[in-house]
Amino acid sequence: MVSKLIDGVQGKARRRQRLFKSLEGYLYISPWLIGFLVFTAIPLLSSIWISMTEWNLFSSPTFVGTDNYTKLWSDPLFWQALKVTGKYVLASVPLRLVIGFSIAVLLNNKLPGMGFFRTIFYLPNVTSGVAVSLLWLWIFNPEFGVLNAILAKVGIAGPAWLLSETWALPAIVITSLWTVGGSMIIYLAGLQGIPSQLYEAVDIDGGSWFSKLTNVTIPMMTPIIFYNLIMGIINSFQVFTDAYIMTNGGPHNATLFYVLYLYKNAFQYFEMGYASALAWVLFLLILAFTILVFKSSSLWVYYESEVKKG
């Protein structure tokens, strides 16, 4: 009887202690918890509602159902924005991947001076935003810019770059390649984590550097390639500053990036409902791409733990 009573009291105390520990945990993560609700979850849900209204900020919203989405379907600029952004993602993401990976493989040679090169390649990432956009705006200047001066030296008459409907988008892709060092650093860290025994095994088999690359380096790096691919896709869908500063979407909407179009609708035409519909479509598109890459990962991403388990 008494022992039962003591058990009961102890149980209560233990439960209270556990409750206290839980509350303490929630207390520590509460800044994020509140922030997540206020700045992410609630806005995300309310933007569904906003996307079903006509709301110009100065008057109260009127409910219009799915009008914004049907309007979007027949809006040529929406399709143009989608096309521009799609082309950019298809060009920039693979180029950045291949170039970033290649430089990382070269830097992973144990040779003197590699630290210096790493710093140089990474340096453009330190500065970003308006400053970088302005610099490249000047580089691409068709009359006095340095790029066309260099091209003229080898006998090529350079295009009008940002003023040309054909060359404006490639110019922005080139700009994006300048900061390829960001993904390079991540690849490099991954390469340095590959156990050297794996390479020694290839050496014993008499394999060349090429077989090292295809049989060891690339398979071991697939998780990191996967990570960079996902983040690259998500970021490339959201290009804004380069487009805003360098072309403002022109010439003739040739560089009307999706987020730029969204920004214009929201903060220049004050079409908050329509902008929210655009935002949701973008969100679903990025989500679909991300899921696609995730699904494909079982085919090509190699995790060491799988082998250990198997």
Place this chain on the structure above:
Amino acid sequence: MQYVTSKKRQEKLGNIAVYAILLLGAFIIMLPVAWMFSTALKDSGSVFLFPPDWIPNPVRWDNFGKAIAAIPFWQFLQNTLTITLFAVIGQVCSAALVGFGFARLDFPGRNILFLLVLSTMMLPGIVTTVPVFMMFKSLGWINTFLPLIVPSYFGGRAYYIFVMRQFFMSTPLELDEAARIDGCGTFKIFLHILVPLAKPALLTVGILNFMNHWSDFMGPLIYLNDTAKYTLSLGLNLFRGMYQTDWNLLMAATILVMIPSVILFFLAQKQFVQGIVVSGVKG
């Protein structure tokens, strides 16, 4: 014997090829920087020469002074520093607290909530921009620094929480246990044992976050209306609108905006690289 020497020679040739490609790459990467400095030091006339001269003649150091005088540079610098400083303090504190909570404390739903943190890292920010703007507008915060600062105090970017959590996961648990036996409460353990240990990670978060706020463009563009409240990013854009063809002054201003980030990078290269690497390799 012959086999060995031929292999050595092959290796040597390989190394030469590696250096050649890297030198070419480094040259291409640095060319825009050289061009920027070359333009910034030219006088107005020689900017419009074709083909351009690489070495400015005469060298106009006073372009920097002119660029500073052309816009309220010091005002913009002060605004940028105010936003950046307060935002970074909030980001470092909240990321440390939340990261500690996820790494060291046990509570129901912890793993699911942490998964939520990770998934917000992949959420495109633009999706919530409009409703968040509406919210700040209804609070009367438009044209103030608050929308650019306050979110940092509530976890800010999920990425930094992730960096701190990874760091706390890697510090030995025995330290906490020893302190707990000595009668330390959780907050005391956090503040007196883990925070001092976490200095490198805190520095990483601070530096990366500083860069984000320093060069942020869309945030200030949406929230700040008065020129007097502009940040350097907006100021640079304003400058471009006013001095469209004065490329020498524009490049001088661009250099001035870039310099603090570059200096910070060279001072803390290690923290920089570590912070970026945490995400890719351990994530």
